[in-house]
Amino acid sequence: MPELPEVETVRADLNKELAGQTVKGIKVDKPNLIKGSHLDFIKELTGAKFTGVRRQAKLLIFDLTKDGRDFHVVAHLKMTGRFLLREQSDQPDNYQHITIDIGGGKELRFCDLRQFGYLAITSKEDLAKILAGYGPEPLKDLTVEKFEEALKRKLAIKKLLLDQAVFSGIGNIYANEALFEAKIQPERLANTLSIKEASDLFQAISKVITSGLTNRGTTTKDDSFKDIYNRAGSNAKYLRVYERTGQPCLNNCGDKIKKIMVGGRGTYFCPSCQPQL
DNA sequence: CTAGGTGCCTGATTGC
DNA sequence: TGCAATCAGGCACCTA
Numbered sequence: 530m531p532e533l534p535e536v537e538t539v540r541a542d543l544n545k546e547l548a549g550q551t552v553k554g555i556k557v558d559k560p561n562l563i564k565g566s567h568l569d570f571i572k573e574l575t576g577a578k579f580t581g582v583r584r585q586a587k588l589l590i591f592d593l594t595k596d597g598r599d600f601h602v603v604a605h606l607k608m609t610g611r612f613l614l615r616e617q618s619d620q621p622d623n624y625q626h627i628t629i630d631i632g633g634g635k636e637l638r639f640c641d642l643r644q645f646g647y648l649a650i651t652s653k654e655d656l657a658k659i660l661a662g663y664g665p666e667p668l669k670d671l672t673v674e675k676f677e678e679a680l681k682r683k684l685a686i687k688k689l690l691l692d693q694a695v696f697s698g699i700g701n702i703y704a705n706e707a708l709f710e711a712k713i714q715p716e717r718l719a720n721t722l723s724i725k726e727a728s729d730l731f732q733a734i735s736k737v738i739t740s741g742l743t744n745r746g747t748t749t750k751d752d753s754f755k756d757i758y759n760r761a762g763s764n765a766k767y768l769r770v771y772e773r774t775g776q777p778c779l780n781n782c783g784d785k786i787k788k789i790m791v792g793g794r795g796t797y798f799c800p801s802c803q804p805q806l
Numbered sequence: 807c808t809a810g811g812t813g814c815c816t817g818a819t820t821g822c
Numbered sequence: 823t824g825c826a827a828t829c830a831g832g833c834a835c836c837t838a
Contacts, residue, residue: 530831561814587832607832609816624816643815645832684808693833700832751817793810794831 531606533666533698534741535754535762536587539612542757543589543637544582546614550631551578552593559626562641564649573650574602574629586663586697590656601651603659604639610646613638614757637757663697667738671696676731680719686730687715688792699734702747702771705797707733709770714803715789715796721806740767770797778802 531539552574560567577595584590589612591602604610613622617634627639627648639648651659664679665671679695680686689695690704699707708715710733713726722730741747746762748754749772755761769779774788774797784801 605832607814608830641815642817643831645814682808691832 530608530753532700535746538745540582540584547579553630553632556628562626564647585660601656604648607645609642611640612757664695666698667734673731677727682719684719685716686719689719703737705771706737714805715791
């Protein structure tokens with residue numbers, strides 16, 4: 530599933546490929562993946578020029594200009610959303626639902642098995658409102674001081690890490706990995722972490738996110754993430770708990786990775802290395 | 807403020 | 823064997 534490192538990988542490539550290109554045409558096979566009117570989406574986007582692609586949290590933000598007016602398209606990949614850059618002559622992709630002709634024989638395809646993802650046209654003002662709802666993100670505006678402040682809540686630490694209004698960009702994979710790295714049990718209430726634990730967790734989050742970025746994302750066995758050239762990321766080999774239920778802890782502690790549900794999400798940890806206090 | 811439930815989807819898994 | 827029920831999962835949205 531695309532989290533901060535995966536979305537950033539996609540963003541960087543999209544920015545390189547799209548900047549300066551003009552939308553020649555759009556085909557929408559699944560209108561439900563467009564927020565708002567898909568007819569308006571087609572009308573407004575056709576003829577517009579990409580000026581850049583940004584990212585905040587897990588959101589992709591396409592900057593466009595048309596007839597002297599600037600606007601944006603925000604996109605969320607959710608679980609299985611994917612942008613692929615293809616030649617128009619290429620075979621259709623699986624779950625290809627929206628196709629954007631960018632000229633030069635190339636097209637941008639939005640594919641999504643589960644159809645949770647979306648695209649939406651937004652004005653500068655509406656975009657600002659959307660982005661204001663997101664908390665600071667790792668490696669950027671999240672400081673250890675802000676992190677400690679945010680932990681003053683009586684809530685399972687893992688649930689807090691996944692709350693995009695508190696910290697943004699962290700998803701299930703990196704949350705599990707960071708908690709293992711910091712040796713903190715996922716159900717621990719955030720306000721019970723010591724200063725040292727909070728500091729360790731902050732460092733652990735930076736570490737696992739950096740690893741994800743360096744390796745162009747985590748592609749697990751379900752293939753949920755591919756970059757715009759349909760290439761897998763290489764970070765999966767560094768995962769230490771995610772989807773390793775029943776396998777030996779890589780700290781060689783002798784225990785096995787256990788899976789539980791926390792806040793309705795699959796949660797992986799080592800009962801010995803991450804003891805419940 | 808937080809918790810809890812539902813809905814969006816479909817492939818994989820489980821149940822009978 | 824085959825089909826049906828169940829379920830995961832990010833996030834919005836609603837109710838308590």
